[in-house]
Amino acid sequence: MESNQLLQIIYFLEDSYIGEYVRSSLWLFPVIQSFHLIGLGILGGAVVIGDFRLLGILMKTETTSYVIKVTKPWFNFGLSILILTGIPLFLSEAVKCYYSRAFWIKISCLLIGTIFVYFIRNPIVLSREENFLMKILGVLSFSIWVVTAASGRWIGFS
């Protein structure tokens, strides 16, 4: 897609009802941001405990598949809150996001991280006994989510 067309879509999104609504309120943006942070906390817990187990740092007496199985619903829950609150935040300042490098890094990492967790990390961990590969999966997943969160925070500084 030509970037010109993309920019048109971005303007359309910024002018959307939700975008207008969030922008017109003094309180809504910070309040949604706060819940976005709580979603990050929930996702963060599932990522830290899951990936640190894969790395062999915590819960070594529990199997990797058990730890991933228990953290998975909370990963889903945290990610759902993040997406549901992230969409109105984005719509309210879509044009700013379009010109923000931090935003594009964040969105790329979010996509990579989500695909990685659901299609690579979880299926491998849940179907196999623990082996050295798990440490690599843990490092990758943890790093991607750290960059996603940090670059997300950075959108506000750009």
Next chain:
Amino acid sequence: MLNFVDWLASTSGSIALRESLYMYPWIESAHVLFIAIFFGTLLFVDLRLTGYGFKNLSISQMNSKILPLTIIGFILMITTGLLLFYALPIRNYHNLFFRIKLFLMLLAGLNAWHFHRTMNRQGKAWDKNSFIPFWMKASATISLVLWGLVIISGRMIAYNWFDCDKQPQSELVNFLISCTVDPEIYEYLNGI
């Protein structure tokens, strides 16, 4: 107190943090990541206490495996938080949400202190019966709610609807943020 805050703001470290282009955002981003580690691991500890999550582990096993990470997250979160305060002492001192946040953290601290004191006395029985009293479950839930509110009020610090330099504010707000203003402001407000 105000003298202390004024002095803090005049120290070279505070000025350097405030004026540097990248230090503040880096510390702020680290603060957010440590919040995620602290709050996220606390979530699983509190879930276990209320009977969800890692049910294969006993309460004391769960605590010994996860709480150290929660405490590391807490220390790093507090350290970066103090640096953020140190960068803008006067503004934070007069910030309504900062004050609400400190108050909520005090409540969360008292709740944690009471919880751990009870657990040290009764914890063995909880493991044996795999049951904890209702009030202890409530305390675990209150912990999550309070820390959630701490996160919300913390995020709000960045917004300055109630800052001293945003007058007129109501008498109550000015009282809560220790802001001295010309009393005429209230006469003006009553007039509206």
